[in-house]
Amino acid sequence: MNTMVFLILFPIIVAFLLLILPQLFIRKIIVGASSIAIIAASLFLVVQYFQTGAVYFEAGEYAHEISLGMFAIEVALAALIIGISIRYKQFLAALLMLIGAVLVIWFEVAHGSEIHATHNLFVDNLSLIMTLIIGIIGTLIAVYALGYMEDYHHHHPKMKNRTPFFFFIVFAFLGAMYGVVFSNNLMWLLFFWEITTFCSFFLIGYSREEIAIKNAFRAAKMNILGGIGFTVAIIFLYTQAHTVELDKLPTLASAAVLLPAALLAFAGITKSAQMPFSSWLLGAMVAPTPVSALLHSSTMVKAGVYLIVRLSPVFAFVEGGSTIGLFVALVGAVTFVLTSFMAISQSDAKRVLAYSTIANLGLIVVCAGIGSYELAWAAVMLIIFHAIAKSLLFLSVGTIEHNLGDRIIESMDGLIVKMPKVAIGVVIGICGMFLAPFGMLISKWAALEGIVAANPILTVFIAFGSAATLFFWTKWLGKVLMIKDKPADFTTKIPATESFTLSLLAFFTVAVCIGFPAISYFALEPFIQAIYGETYLLGQGNMIILLLMMGLIIVLPLRLLTYGNKLNYKAQYLAGTNLAEREKFYGSMGITRDLSLRSFYLDSIFGEDKLFKLGVVSCILLIIIMIGVGV
Template identity: 30%
Template structure:
């Protein structure tokens, strides 16, 4: 039953995507329905296997069987996968819903004609499927396939507008994440060569030397995917994508695949060497501060959010590294942050999308006083902002708090050091984000903001749903992460 549900989650969006190819202009209802069914299946799966771990074999590759133990294609449903599904499926549905209004001729920033719909929804639904595939993969081989599939979808969606800038941004994203993907392949091959297995748990069977290298390669792959220093530069450029794509791929889901890879490999036997874990933590902190330093010069709201995403993925990796260094609480916090940040950041991106939709610009210097005409968007943006920056009682506070609590469990001065750095970053980024939010939404309206039309209902419904998510995510998330890291 659970296997069936899991396969449904995988198959439904694929079916939807293929349908969209044929339906072309009329693909919107099909997309919404297939994403809706996917979400329903995901929720059903979460409810039925909450906290349990479920493995199932679906098929294998006979021609590889001769070499070693058979590489298996199947599904793994455990709390970590469930948590990813909780981000991927509902936010995916909301993205599709949002896109139905956003990608129209009424969009003042980028009017989109209906002849483009087929292409767009095909890639978007395919992305949902591939992201699901990443989440439920039982081994490296399957993970690698879906991993590369997400990269391809990302390339297609970033380049969606097909102008000079978006094409080069898509290409850049493709090249940089692909470089990481190559290292994932290398790591997989080393693993297979020395243990004859693609299983995650095989990592712990590796001898010390290769293990370090495998984890270094995995880490670099994760950095590339999650836009971490030094491979962070593709993400701000990827903001050329349509805003729902930025919200979903580049805040909630695809970049999370990178940190998911680390969460998955680290927690499978806790075989990561302390040196690599330390490297991960240090680079995470570096990323957090480097991204922070870019906040102050941004004039494009989406680029600002992109840097914030980079920083918060750094938080996730920091939490996982803390977990790897011996404090499971930090790991739980990091994983919880995937969910909390995904919801919060998606909220903010969708708000920026609503602004661009209505005003035609996302330049901070041109915006002001939007709360008068867009009260719901303003509220949602503030909720998302406060959630992302970790103001209690909103979602990210809990994950950040758990990361910090985990850090305090570490021996020596590391804990207080991380605590100090993280709290400094939190305060500065909070202050700046709040400043920007006030500039954009409060005060007297600027010329660009003086519009009469409000965003259409699907956009508003998306924002309301995500606001609720920002408040309630910990209620589901904290028990879920409680099953992990043991």
């Protein structure tokens, strides 16, 4: 248990050190050293417990005092958010925060002294998988941010430099996420859950520009609403079943657990940015790129799907739970297909990644909602591969933006020539999301197989959504690999911390894909077996095919290192008189024009205005029915 406590508290201590020691040199030392310590502790925890199954801890004789301390901090932070909301005239955010705080205070006053959780903390293989995602990817994002934030303020000279506060929030975020995945006491889980909401609020609003403040409050309002649902779930669960422990939910009578399960799923839906709450994650794109990577890959949204995966046994085993799980899955399915299509119409790389994230989270929600052992396996695998590949892509886009001047996909023509190493990282990340034999596609195939067996109607959503992902990823891949002349005046400036992080994440993407059978066998299959009494096994025939294809994962990056060299360019007709420069020609009226190739975005068909309203209305109705079934 000491290692778990260390992982929760140490990042928070580091956060305060980074806040009070603003010097750049000291910051680099603290971030580097603390990242190594967090990764080492995460690996040590995995070594300690990956063969033990679930292990539960009471958290000692001071558990009640710890609960009171969490309560005091939560109330203080709620008061802070209410004050900030009133200052910016965001009265709805203040009201929602006040409602949540009143519910927590009432519950603590009425029942706090009598609540006793037998096990406040726990660790199992899913916790360990999340530990590695938080510890490795989260800290690599922090290391990347060392160089990025210098460039960020260089490109935004009028913006107040609040970098120490930025790193304070980042490390507090990591500590809170460890608390989320180790908490068995739902009151403790709610505390850490709300801390992630507060952290995202401050990170999204980092620049304090009008659009950033607006989007920060949007994220706060939606996630506070989810927090209210979480709080009501705990109150109902305790008053009906006299427990606040996560592991006991699948063993309770349906009358006591159905409504809490529905409300907890609602909280997970808001946190994981499923429709109708997807707009908060899109709005988070105004924040510095490391924030986007942090929210999308290792912290905020992963907390949402983590909770829904934890509810899978309730959906599978409790009478009536499958009906609630079906509506959870339908919300995920609608989100998956509509956001996949909306991604087609986007030219901003970060918005493509945002919609892709929401879509893939939707697929995870589908798997967790149905709750079968095959789909529980697929859900966790999707979490792993998505976390690594998406962090690589977001951080790559951040580096590209600082060198090209924007993050528009159309500007990435010939990136393999301009920035070959970064381009290779982008290619690995994109391939990791949709191309065989990368792990994301394998997980999607397992998900599709399980969904066909469990609910064939949902297969339609998954098939169309997957087709859309093929469309927008292929468009982007073509832009990056296009061969063009490198502009004579083009230079790159990539800080060493960024290069290091991108290289390591690219390596991890490949390594995890190669090692996914071992991950499944040693980590995931025992977890599924312990819960369901049976587990998902990869077929021998599929394994042989996949092993033969694994060579592609190694050959592709190596081939790209020499891609575009020694090409024999041929003159081509460019709708005018060709010039000596291969990509210029005389057009009409004697005007010199540049050759340009543009992708199809089909905005008239897949535009946000057309599809977003459909998704919002559909998912609101599904959520209302889901909660109604619980009642």
